[in-house]
Amino acid sequence: MLRDQIKQETITAMKAGDKPRTAALRLIGAKLKDRDIELRTSTQPAPDDDALVIDVLQKMAKQRRESITMFQQGGRDELAANEQAELVVIEDFLPRQLDETETRAAIEAIKGELGATGLKDMGKVMAELKARHGTVLDLGRASGWVKDSLA
Structure with missing residues (x-):
């Protein structure tokens, strides 16, 4: 532990x-x-x-x-x-953090699975991203990338 x-x-x-x-x-x-x-x-x-x-x-x-x-x-x-x-x-x-490329790939995968298309879906994508990768991800930076991806 x-x-x-x-x-x-x-x-x-x-x-x-x-x-x-x-x-x-x-x-x-x-x-x-x-x-x-x-x-x-x-x-x-x-x-x-x-x-x-x-x-x-x-x-x-x-x-x-x-x-x-x-x-x-x-x-x-x-x-x-x-x-x-x-x-x-x-x-x-801390465990090794995902870099920008890995994070963007995870965002795109989650976005595809959830069928997210616009900024209205940002909460869903962020919740799933946190659930799957919360311990190896800087959620502050990731939220900006999610916003870019959904815009």
């Missing part, structure tokens, strides 16, 4: 004295605990543990990418470097 792997990597990083990696792994662990607490009070059924971990990691990666862009635009390269180091650690645990 991915959660166990993260715990083991944290221990390994602590023993190796790798402070930046240890800090990033502890941050991941804290986010996972926060999500677990949210799910305890939620009325929705809990997702598969690996799917939950991947979802948390994807959100963390997205936040880091946005922060890196903002820090670079603001001339804060040292903060951007810290965020980049955390992003590298986070991406170590």
Whole structure:
């Protein structure tokens, strides 16, 4: 399981004295605990543990990418470097993401199966795309490609 792997990597990083990696792994662990607490009070059924971990990691990666862009635009390269180091650690645990070509092919396949023809069908296509490829796909970028495909 991915959660166990993260715990083991944290221990390994602590023993190796790798402070930046240890800090990033502890941050991941804290986010996972926060999500677990949210799910305890939620009325929705809990997702598969690996799917939950991947979802948390994807959100963390997205936040880091946005922060890196903002820090670079603001001339804060040292903060951007810290965020980049955390992003590298986070991406170590994410499955390989589909590239643009693979994503567009998946969109076209789903579009054909559902008979989607216009922007009114975008919700259906996005829901199916998320159900099939949610863990290996950046849905933010994919939504733009779905919109282009249906326009």
